[in-house]
Amino acid sequence: MIFNLPMYKKFISMHSVVDNTQGNIQAIAFVTTFLESIGFDIRMVAEGDTEQPTIIANYPGRLSDNKIVLYGHYDVAPVNLQACWGSEDPFALEKINGRLYGRGIADNKGPLLARMLALQALVLSGNPIPTIMWLIQGEEEITQGDRVAQYVFENEIPAFGAKVYIEETGFNDLDTDTQISFLWSPNLTASQLVSWHELLQMSLDGPRIEYRHLNKLNGIEACPLLSNLPKDAVYMGFGPNDRLHFIHQDNESLDEGKLSKHQHQFETFLMNYALYNHAS
Numbered sequence: 001m002i003f004n005l006p007m008y009k010k011f012i013s014m015h016s017v018v019d020n021t022q023g024n025i026q027a028i029a030f031v032t033t034f035l036e037s038i039g040f041d042i043r044m045v046a047e048g049d050t051e052q053p054t055i056i057a058n059y060p061g062r063l064s065d066n067k068i069v070l071y072g073h074y075d076v077a078p079v080n081l082q083a084c085w086g087s088e089d090p091f092a093l094e095k096i097n098g099r100l101y102g103r104g105i106a107d108n109k110g111p112l113l114a115r116m117l118a119l120q121a122l123v124l125s126g127n128p129i130p131t132i133m134w135l136i137q138g139e140e141e142i143t144q145g146d147r148v149a150q151y152v153f154e155n156e157i158p159a160f161g162a163k164v165y166i167e168e169t170g171f172n173d174l175d176t177d178t179q180i181s182f183l184w185s186p187n188l189t190a191s192q193l194v195s196w197h198e199l200l201q202m203s204l205d206g207p208r209i210e211y212r213h214l215n216k217l218n219g220i221e222a223c224p225l226l227s228n229l230p231k232d233a234v235y236m237g238f239g240p241n242d243r244l245h246f247i248h249q250d251n252e253s254l255d256e257g258k259l260s261k262h263q264h265q266f267e268t269f270l271m272n273y274a275l276y277n278h279a280s
């Protein structure tokens with residue numbers, strides 16, 4: 001598998017920040033055109049005068065009866081006026097000592113694009129694919145007022161009826177060089193979720209499974225995924241981030257090797273999930 005650096009550069013170069021009409025139009029077109037080209041059906045929902053609609057992308061599935069919801073967002077945090085980046089332009093992705101620096105690479109454009117490329121590879125492979133609903137919102141970095149994603153997720157999630165929900169990214173422990181996987185549910189206990197360990201073990205790299213969810217800067221209520229999970233939902237989070245990612249700050253970055261690995265793991269995970277027959 002070749003790491004597609006030019007595509008990451010292109011996606012990062014689009015200024016999909018609040019009030020940037022052109023940047024949002026470009027990022028939305030980038031995501032929707034790509035997903036349509038590999039067989040996704042696209043809908044978009046906006047409310048009021050927002051330029052950052054929620055994208056609802058559905059894939060019909062192949063050789064599988066399992067359903068899954070994926071979460072992500074195409075908007076990025078604004079850059080401070082007195083920004084102190086190592087690079088000239090925070091929107092020009094730059095590789096320094098194995099890490100990629102650019103606004104949005106860690107939150108959430110890097111993981112999002114890695115997953116888009118994983119899906120493309122999976123579609124081309126002919127392997128089984130679950131039925132997918134991918135909810136990609138555009139107002140994740142907006143903390144005030146109503147966001148259309150809340151309403152969209154509230155309606156779409158129960159109607160789709162998936163068991164498993166995948167967070168926008170996940171973490172790696174740099175000190176122990178261990179991949180972490182979150183496994184959580186609003187109502188199911190850690191012991192009730194044990195039947196899902198095998199799926200994570202066979203898809204990831206010897207992960208440390210933690211019974212919790214990704215930390216949310218503005219709390220669970222502000223996250224349209226976490227706040228709209230069904231009571232018996234199985235929530236999982238894994239991805240390329242680590243404590244050096246500096247999301248929302250200057251010098252946001254990701255390890256290129258971990259990003260590339262995530263693409264491969266995501267493809268494997270979806271194929272394994274398509275065939276997974278969990279015990280309980």
Ligand SMILES: [Zn+2]
Pocket residue numbers: 073107108140168
């Ligand atoms: Zn995010």
